[in-house]
Structure formats: structure tokens, C-alpha cells
Amino acid sequence: xxxxxxxxxxxxxxxxxxxxxxxxxxxxxxxxxxxxxxxxxxxxxxxxxxxxxxxxxxxxxxxxxxxxxxxxxxxxxxxxxxxxxxxxxxxxxxxxxxxxxxxxxxxxxxxxxxxxxxxxxxxxxxxxxxxxxxxxxxxxxxxxxxxxxxxxxxxxxxxxxxxxxxxxxxxxxxxxxxxxxxxxxxxxxxxxxxxxxxxxxxxxxxxxxxxxxxxxxxxxxxxxxxxxxxxxxxxxxxxxxxxxxxxxxxxxxxxxxxxxxxxxxxxxxxxxxxxxxxxxxxxxxxxxxxxxxxxxxxxxxxxxxxxxxxxxxxxxxxxxxxxxxxxxxxxxxxxxxxxxxxxxxxxxxxxxxxxxxxxxxxxxxxxxxxxxxxxxxxxxxxxxxxxxxxxxxxxxxxxxxxxxxxxxxxxxxxxxxxxxxxxxxxxxxxxxxxxxxxxxxxxxxxxxxxxxxxxxxxxxxxxxxxxxxx
Numbered sequence: 092x093x094x095x096x097x098x099x100x101x102x103x104x105x106x107x108x109x110x111x112x113x114x115x116x117x118x119x120x121x122x123x124x125x126x127x128x129x130x131x132x133x134x135x136x137x138x139x140x141x142x143x144x145x146x147x148x149x150x151x152x153x154x155x156x157x158x159x160x161x162x163x164x165x166x167x168x169x170x171x172x173x174x175x176x177x178x179x180x181x182x183x184x185x186x187x188x189x190x191x192x193x194x195x196x197x198x199x200x201x202x203x204x205x206x207x208x209x210x211x212x213x214x215x216x217x218x219x220x221x222x223x224x225x226x227x228x229x230x231x232x233x234x235x236x237x238x239x240x241x242x243x244x245x246x247x248x249x250x251x252x253x254x255x256x257x258x259x260x261x262x263x264x265x266x267x268x269x270x271x272x273x274x275x276x277x278x279x280x281x282x283x284x285x286x287x288x289x290x291x292x293x294x295x296x297x298x299x300x301x302x303x304x305x306x307x308x309x310x311x312x313x314x315x316x317x318x319x320x321x322x323x324x325x326x327x328x329x330x331x332x333x334x335x336x337x338x339x340x341x342x343x344x345x346x347x348x349x350x351x352x353x354x355x356x357x358x359x360x361x362x363x364x365x366x367x368x369x370x371x372x373x374x375x376x377x378x379x380x381x382x383x384x385x386x387x388x389x390x391x392x393x394x395x396x397x398x399x400x401x402x403x404x405x406x407x408x409x410x411x412x413x414x415x416x417x418x419x420x421x422x423x424x425x426x427x428x429x430x431x432x433x434x435x436x437x438x439x440x441x442x443x444x445x446x447x448x449x450x451x452x453x454x455x456x457x458x459x460x461x462x463x464x465x466x467x468x469x470x471x472x473x474x475x476x477x478x479x480x481x482x483x484x485x486x487x488x489x490x491x492x493x494x495x496x497x498x499x500x501x502x503x504x505x506x507x508x509x510x511x512x513x514x515x516x517x518x519x520x521x522x523x524x525x526x527x528x529x530x531x532x533x534x535x536x537x538x539x540x541x542x543x544x545x546x547x548x549x550x551x552x553x554x555x556x557x558x559x560x561x
Contacts, residue, residue, distance in 0.1 A: 094223045095149040095175070096356055099246065100136030100230030100237060100256075102154040102169075103186045103204075104161045107132070112193045124191050124198060133168050134188055136230035139256070139348035140174045142378070143228075148356060151175040151220050155210040155236050161185030177220055179236070180211035186234060190344075207234035213242050224251040226359025228351055229268070233260035252358040255307065256351040257281060266306040269358055270367065272351045273301070274313045290314055291330065298322030309364045311371070313350055315343070318376075321368045331369050333376040334473065343379055350375040403446050403483040407499050415443030419501035421492045421520075423450045425464040427474050434507035437534035439480035441503050446483045447475050448492035448499075457490055493523055500527050507534045 110126040133141050140152040152169060156162040156178040162185045169176050186204030190197050221227065227249055231237045238261070246253060247265040255264035255271045259280040264271050273281060275294055282304070284297040294312035299322045302310045309323035321329040353374040357367035380402075407417045420438045424431055424447070439445040449472055455464040464471070472484045487495045496504070504524045521531045 094225040095151040097151045097224040098140040098228045099153040101232035101234035102137035103134035104165045105134030106189045109192045135232040138345050139230040142349045143352040144173050153177045155179045155181030157181045157185045177217050183208040226355040227253045228355040229255045231258040231261035233258035238262050254355040264305045268307045271307050271310045278312050294320040295328045311368045318372045331372045346375045349378040403485045410444045417501040418442035418503040419446045420505045421448035423455045436480045438505035444482040448495050449486045451486050451488045504531050
């Protein structure tokens, strides 16, 4: 479906002040932050729009903007991110949230902007952009925009699917919204659910209650590191865990926005609620793994591999601290077969953890040609990570894993396949690994198993089937 994702809600101006703490104030028992950098970004519904625009899709933001320096800065940041802004006049001052951070942690948050003010009437341009939306995300931050009667009427009449990301101080979703996305704490507050029980049972009970009260199609309760629970009519709840466990969480700010924006985009493309929630959980997990809001200023290529690399580095450091041996291996692992498994199992037995350095799709194309890989890097990494003998997977984009190996510095670099046996060529990474005293070894593999052979056999078999049918 064409048309923009239209985000409707309260935009804020966020500022991260980052520095170092090396002393305590002499006049109070508080840490002293020595500022090193400061970065502004859109917050609230503005962050939801920013995250959606980062997915290379057309995004429009309907929001209240005050006539002050903060409002001007907010409009400037959104324009730089490629977000089309449809402003509604907002009395008073722009709401600002300032976070003081050090060592990857928030020390203090300072809020400015005074009490929420009722917005003015939406101009005709707002109704027009809603009428041609691909999907609509109502991003409520409790400052009153989504209580505006004319705006609510326009949302209720929209033909595009509406996702409602609520706030406990905000209004109910417009009836007929396709999906509501509260977190568990918000869900409890919205329904008044004070019942005991584990998060899953609470989310299910309160999710169905909110769905009935608000007359929405479904409720997806987000559970942080545990994923989400989808409650919809006539079926058991769908529990969607995250694709992987995050050992290090730097900043979760914006994870809910990423979840809701991804779900809205999926619904706008015709996905079911279940498919949309699965995509949203994966996207929110990847966002948190890449540093969350604190990682927004990193280059996209840094964000793509940062989470996996950091997890692998932390694993390697922990194993070494415990006196263990870090083993690494690498390859394309395009169509996972018994030969791969034999090599990985043998490598794992050489130490206390096994980290797989996996060629990205671009890297595989450079090595194997334009028709490879058969399976995308996300699928290949997921299959490898599911094996008991694999402890971590790192995707690299270069022709060789030299850069990743320089960070991991494994004690053992193990390879099988063409590098095993008499007369085999020297491993390209051998000199690098030996620089830090690492050992380079080959491990047994099963003869006759290869991805190239598997692809060739499949093509031959398919050709025979076609000829037989003719």
C-alpha cells in the first residue's frame, strides 16, 4: 500500500548530555558530571517518527508545536531526518527531557515545559494526510493532543489501520483501532488490574479486558526483555519471545516506539496482527541491542553489528576471566548441513566457548557470486545460534574476518573444509591470530558434504522432475 506512515502524538525535545564522573561534589553527596558532549533528538511521538523514517519509509508527523526555540529545534531535527511535519498550534512551551549520562547509564533526568496545554484545531492538511495514510500510529505521551475532538474524529474515520500506543494519562483508543501496544505497567494502570500472578497471566487477563473496553482489534502487551503477548478475539494468546537474549542493555528509551512503529508499518503492508507483533518484537530487540536511543547517533553500519559484537566480546572476556579458552571459527554457512555441524562440534570441544564469525550477505556475494547466499544472514545467524555447540555469532561485512578477530582475539582459530588435510592452503587468518599468541588449527569434517554440492544436487533433481513432467 502506498502513502506515508502517519504518526500522531505528542512530540518532545530530548537532549542527552554525556560525560564522565570522577568525583563527588564537596557541598552535597552527589556525583559531578564533567560534560563531554550533548546531542538533541526528537522525543515522544517525534522519536517514533524518527525511528520509522530510519526504516527507509515515508513518514509524516502530526503533532503540536509551540512557538519557541524548542519547537523550532524540534522541527529542524525532524526535517533533517526526512519526516514531514504537520503542526497543530500548541500554546505554552515545548516539553523537554534532559538526560545526564555517564558510563552508559542515566544519572538524572530533568524535565522542562510546564503543564500540558490543549492544542488548537487541526488544519485541513492534517485531515488530508490522514486520508492517504498507509498506516497510522497514535503515539500518546499524555500531553493532550490525542484528546482533541476533531483529531479523534479524523482518526476514527481513517481507512488505514490504526495502532494506538497509549499513555496512562491519555485517552482511550478510538474504537476500531487495529492494535493497542501498552507495556505491562501501562496495561495494569489502564485496566486497574491489581491481580497477582506471573507477567504472562497478568498480560493475558488485562489485555483481553482492555481490548473489550476500548473495542480494538487486539492488544499487544510488551514485556521488555521477555517479548510481547498478543491478545485477540477467539484464540489463545500469542506469546512472542525476542529472537535472542541481550546480555548487555545500554538504553531502552524508544524501544516501545520502535515496537509500535514497526507493527503499524507491517499492518499497513497487509500483515496480520500476529505477523506484525513478531516483526515488532524483532525490531525492538535489535534496536535495544544496538544501544537504543544512545546509539541513534552511530553510523548505520555500526548499529547493524554492534550488539552481536559486544555480546561476543563480553562472552570472550568472561571466559578468559574464568581461566577458560576462547575458540572461534568462521564461514558462510549458507545451507547448514552435517559437514558444518561436525566442524562446529569439533571446534567447540577445543575450548570453553565457540564464537562463529559469519560472512554477511554482501561478503558472501563477493566471495561466491551474485546467486549466493541462498539464505539471508539473519536466517543463517539464527540457525547457528540455536546450535548447542555455538555460544555466539558475529556477522562481518568484509571479505575476511580480520577486523572481528582483532577484537575477539581468540586463543584458538579453528577451520575445517578445504583447509584440512595434506597440501591444503594456509589459513588466511593464520598470521593475524599468531600475533597475540593464538593457535591456528583445522578440525575434521565429513567428506562429500558441501553447500555447493547440495545446491548442484537440488538443481539436477529439479531438472529431472521438470523433464519427467514434460
